[in-house]
Amino acid sequence: MKTYICQICGDAYIGEGKPTECPFCGARENFIKIGKEALPILNQETPARNATLARNASHNDASGHSVAGGKIxxxxxxxxxxxxxxxxxxxxxxxxxxxxxxxxxxxxxxxxxxxxxxxxxxxxxxxxxxxxxxxxxxxxxxxxxxxxxxxxxxxxxxxxxxxxxxxxxxxxxxxxxxxxxxxxxxxxxxxxxxxx
Missing domain, CATH: 1.20.1260.10 (Ferritin, core subunit, four-helix bundle)
Incomplete structure (x- = not known):
């Protein structure tokens, strides 16, 4: 048994082989990685995301929408x-x-x-x-x-x-x-x- 993780939804599939589609979000096989190689898009560190997290932490403000340029x-x-x-x-x-x-x-x-x-x-x-x-x-x-x-x-x-x-x-x-x-x-x- 192995753990496979979808790069899109971040959910794990446990099975003998890699699924052809994510059973949770339906993403195709190319978006599914073996557990230790997976880095779902929502978990990826980017300079913009880091800037948003730092800003929110320093301003006690979790309402900012993160991503591009520190903000979506x-x-x-x-x-x-x-x-x-x-x-x-x-x-x-x-x-x-x-x-x-x-x-x-x-x-x-x-x-x-x-x-x-x-x-x-x-x-x-x-x-x-x-x-x-x-x-x-x-x-x-x-x-x-x-x-x-x-x-x-x-x-x-x-x-x-x-x-x-x-x-x-x-x-x-x-x-x-x-x-x-x-x-x-x-x-x-x-x-x-x-x-x-």
């Missing part, structure tokens, strides 16, 4: 907040879809997608250094095909959005995050297309 750029902050909102809505929507599923397989699949989307929201809150907001209930169709199509639409939007965010990200680790998230959402589209 306004663009990165806006994009992370939009990500947080989108991922929380996806989590709630997928839980609704799980509750409407006619087979255990579809129910379990949507519950797993909901957990992955929630993990993405948690990552955004860690970058922003904020508490996770409450999750509002979302409604969904009683029809599986409609839900599959809605899922593809949502995941396609997220894929394109995150690819764009990766291009405009000012912080290297936020760029890595959005690159990984775009890939995960793209993988979700492939998954759902298997059911159509």
């Amino acid at each position: 750029s306004e663009t990165d902050k806006k994009n992370l907040l939009e990500t947080l909102d989108l991922e929380l809505k996806a989590n709630s929507l997928y839980l609704c879809m799980a509750s409407k599923a006619k087979s255990y397989e579809i129910k379990a699949m949507y519950k797993r997608l909901a957990k992955v989307e929630l993990e993405h929201a948690i990552i955004a809150t860690k970058f922003l250094k904020i508490e996770r907001p409450g999750i509002d209930a979302e409604s969904c169709s009683e029809e599986e095909i409609e839900n599959f199509n809605k899922t593809i639409e949502l995941e396609d939007h997220a894929t394109k959005l995150y690819a764009g965010f990766a291009k405009t990200a000012e912080d290297r680790n936020i760029k890595i995050l959005f690159t990984a998230l775009a890939q995960v959402e793209e993988d979700h589209i492939k998954l759902i297309k298997n059911y159509l």
Whole structure:
């Protein structure tokens, strides 16, 4: 048994071999490292992050958003907040879809997608250094095909959005995050297309 750690969410997987995707956030295999080699993006020391931590410690102020230049750029902050909102809505929507599923397989699949989307929201809150907001209930169709199509639409939007965010990200680790998230959402589209 070995410990593997995801560079994106920082969670550990324990198993005989490296997983092809992170079981928690869905990041692809290239973002998963053997435990002793892992340095998740949220844990990486950067001059900007160190400056923010020093400032917060000296001013007894933990409210500053860290990263680029000691502070998350306004663009990165806006994009992370939009990500947080989108991922929380996806989590709630997928839980609704799980509750409407006619087979255990579809129910379990949507519950797993909901957990992955929630993990993405948690990552955004860690970058922003904020508490996770409450999750509002979302409604969904009683029809599986409609839900599959809605899922593809949502995941396609997220894929394109995150690819764009990766291009405009000012912080290297936020760029890595959005690159990984775009890939995960793209993988979700492939998954759902298997059911159509």
